[in-house]
Amino acid sequence: MRYIGKQEIEDIAVGAALLGTGGGGDPYIGKLMALQAIEEFGPIKLLDVDEVPDDALVVPSGMMGAPTVMIEKAPSGEEAIGAFKSLEEYLGKEVYATMPIEAGGLNSLLPFALAARLGLPVVDVDGMGRAFPELQMVTFYLDGVSATPLVIADEKGNTSLLKTINNVWAERIARTSTIEMGGSVMMAIYPMNGRNLKESGIHHILALEEQIGKAIRLAKQEGKAPIKEILQLTNGHELFKGKVIDVNRKTETGFARGTATLEGLDSNLGQELELKFQNEHLIAKTKERVLCVTPDLIAVLDAETGLPVTTEGLRYGARCVVIGMPCDPKWRTEKGIKTCGPGYFGYDVDYRPVEELVLEGVKTIG
Amino acid sequence: MRYIGKQEIEDIAVGAALLGTGGGGDPYIGKLMALQAIEEFGPIKLLDVDEVPDDALVVPSGMMGAPTVMIEKAPSGEEAIGAFKSLEEYLGKEVYATMPIEAGGLNSLLPFALAARLGLPVVDVDGMGRAFPELQMVTFYLDGVSATPLVIADEKGNTSLLKTINNVWAERIARTSTIEMGGSVMMAIYPMNGRNLKESGIHHILALEEQIGKAIRLAKQEGKAPIKEILQLTNGHELFKGKVIDVNRKTETGFARGTATLEGLDSNLGQELELKFQNEHLIAKTKERVLCVTPDLIAVLDAETGLPVTTEGLRYGARCVVIGMPCDPKWRTEKGIKTCGPGYFGYDVDYRPVEELVLEGVKTIG
Incomplete structure (x- = not known):
């Protein structure tokens, strides 16, 4: 206590x-x-x-x-x-x-x-x-x-x-x-x-949330982006760095649904990332490959401060880092994926763990 | 009891x-x-x-x-x-x-x-x-x-x-x-x-309902239409006699809504009656005049048997007598009419008691 x-x-x-x-x-x-x-x-x-x-x-x-x-x-x-x-x-x-x-x-x-x-x-x-x-x-x-x-x-x-x-x-x-x-x-x-x-x-x-918040706060005090600490705390992976160029959002049947498109910066130059959300981000993908899929976690962070951006906060021109984090193992069961995997939300994409998708991406690029 | x-x-x-x-x-x-x-x-x-x-x-x-x-x-x-x-x-x-x-x-x-x-x-x-x-x-x-x-x-x-x-x-x-x-x-x-x-x-x-049902049953045994007895029991008025020539019905927002059109027979020859309903019949009118308006009661009876026809039972060609009956006096108050008068249902018609409308009709024709 x-x-x-x-x-x-x-x-x-x-x-x-x-x-x-x-x-x-x-x-x-x-x-x-x-x-x-x-x-x-x-x-x-x-x-x-x-x-x-x-x-x-x-x-x-x-x-x-x-x-x-x-x-x-x-x-x-x-x-x-x-x-x-x-x-x-x-x-x-x-x-x-x-x-x-x-x-x-x-x-x-x-x-x-x-x-x-x-x-x-x-x-x-x-x-x-x-x-x-x-x-x-x-x-x-x-x-x-x-x-x-x-x-x-x-x-x-x-x-x-x-x-x-x-x-x-x-x-x-x-x-x-x-x-x-x-x-x-x-x-x-x-x-x-x-x-x-x-x-x-x-x-x-809640302890994990507090650690994440504290890491972001301390990094800010030291004037640096805390992306590395966040990835460490959540076993996460950086998926994409880019700026928001389009957000298509509507409130329907009680949900905030939509798609955001990011244009790549730095190593992603020339690429585009599509984020699909229904209240939460559910899929992150480029034209070539899927990067992270629900129930794994997709978060959009402000590239400078590391602060998380909500779907309502996505604004044209915002520079962001998109990260993917593995969900709790309970969600990676058959019933877990049936309950909140991509198929439930109507996406024609198979669930694959984010760490596998990332490894594959590294191989493809490598 | x-x-x-x-x-x-x-x-x-x-x-x-x-x-x-x-x-x-x-x-x-x-x-x-x-x-x-x-x-x-x-x-x-x-x-x-x-x-x-x-x-x-x-x-x-x-x-x-x-x-x-x-x-x-x-x-x-x-x-x-x-x-x-x-x-x-x-x-x-x-x-x-x-x-x-x-x-x-x-x-x-x-x-x-x-x-x-x-x-x-x-x-x-x-x-x-x-x-x-x-x-x-x-x-x-x-x-x-x-x-x-x-x-x-x-x-x-x-x-x-x-x-x-x-x-x-x-x-x-x-x-x-x-x-x-x-x-x-x-x-x-x-x-x-x-x-x-x-x-x-x-x-x-319930006693009134039973009396009405009994009157219709006894009339059937005697081979006659019990319209007169029904009107007597309910203080009602015959509004129209005709056959159904059109029914426009759909179930939307939880209700059965629609309009039925009857073509006049006997004394109504050449006239048309329009019945508007939302689960219940709410307005009966011809091209010239309004005959009965909610909260007063509008019932459609089979012309032969006197049996009531529900809005779902309205069929092309059915020969019917449409009657109007005064509602309980509680409904004829300002709050009563506001609660379930024609305005509440979106009709641009003022409520007037059925007995007044009928009397006026007799005068017009006379």
Whole structure:
């Protein structure tokens, strides 16, 4: 157990934006909400997974919807408490702790804002090790944990408690409700016990985010780009260096979907990289080859500062380094790839681990 | 208190189809479900509103969605029990009785099927005195009774418990969930007490349906069309006699919408009647004048048998009598007309009571 204060939140926010792979909600809003909650209620307890009793009830909290909407319709915090309390009341058992459901920007930080208000600890674990756009795309799902009962709540005061026969139906019904409720809602979801957490969660994810954020911060103080440190912390690979020349983005069916095109710089001169995203970056490829594919992580970093750029932050002319990082081994199983591999998102590309693709690229060039 | 057996259900089904004004779900499916439940569990207690204690919890039950979908996806009865039990559990109070929320075909009868299975009585009351397509279009809404907490449940086993800030949001969120859940769901909605029922409900509506059904049945035995008896029981007016020459119908945003055109017979020779519907018939007009407008009731009857024809049953060549009936006085208030008058449905027509419009027509012709 340790306490999370303002500096830790600042670092986690940066790391979360990176593991958010361009999505997961705007980390800036999540950071402000967590910082404000610490200002009001003091530092927040962060528990290691091993500190959670096996039969303790843990309820992940977060935002569902399109981040592009979230920016214009910031959550007040009240709706998160509403969702959480409704679920606790329904389950008839006291909640022991909350946690992020995903390691995305906003959703890594919102549990801290909620925990501070409710006097609960946060557990250092999530169900993605990154961000993903749909509710069933969590490691808990791979192990048969139910997403429901779940509660979604909007800023107006409407709540919906869903119980579904499986997690894909939870995603479908919650998604259409989210759109009707204004495009983004707060949710309390995947209620589970300590045993589920230990078996199916991705451990120490907040610590990793904090390390990434700290590395970027220290590098900035020393006036250098921290790309090397980031790659070391995440076992990542540099895929491409270039500038954004085109972004095609629209919000449809509750998601921010699109394609960004980067023109190569330095060693990539004359090449073009295409990034496909649905809230998160899902595929990075040049005309010749695929460089990295979901569920492996693709992050776009500012070439100068190393700071992660969200899909909403992609601007014409921005100079970026695109990196690829291996996902958690749980995602590289058959069910994992079926759940959030390229085929699920409608891309006619086979999943291959980023380290294999990179090695092949080196061979081709070599 | 009296018992409802098979003959009463048969008669109620016919009367319900008539007050369903073309919508309210297919009465045939509702009738079969109620008859089967009586076969299994015996006759069902029907209570008068005055027999319900002021503080007793009454929960209306019914179907939400497009009747055109319902025909292909008949409810099993299990989803209704699921919805009902979820709401009872949430409210933490035993339910005293159920009732129809509307006097539509299916929704007049489904509460009987549910009541038989649960051993509950049905109350002789509803919240429309007819059928309407949206959740907030009930007299309880006019008096400030909340539609939520409500539960909707599909035949697959998914349920959603909604709490909303007002009944229009209940309608919006429940409607999109219904569409996602397959187009039709069972619901337990507008939980209320005996006092609410007495003040805001439309009393003796099932008795009226039964009287209408009985009149049609007896007329058939005597080989005559019971139009006169129907008009007498409902204070109604014959608006038009003709045959269907065109039906334009589509299922969109969860509703069966469309227009039917009838060519005049007998005294209407050479005239055309246009019927506009959204699940229910909403406007009847000729080229020259408006004959009847929602919230007043428009029913299409088979010219020979007097049997009501649903909007799905409108077929090219069918010979029909179109009648108009005054709605309950609660609907003729400013809030009532705002809630379900022609303006709400997007028609540029002012509401005027059917008896006024008819009188004017007689004067014009005279």
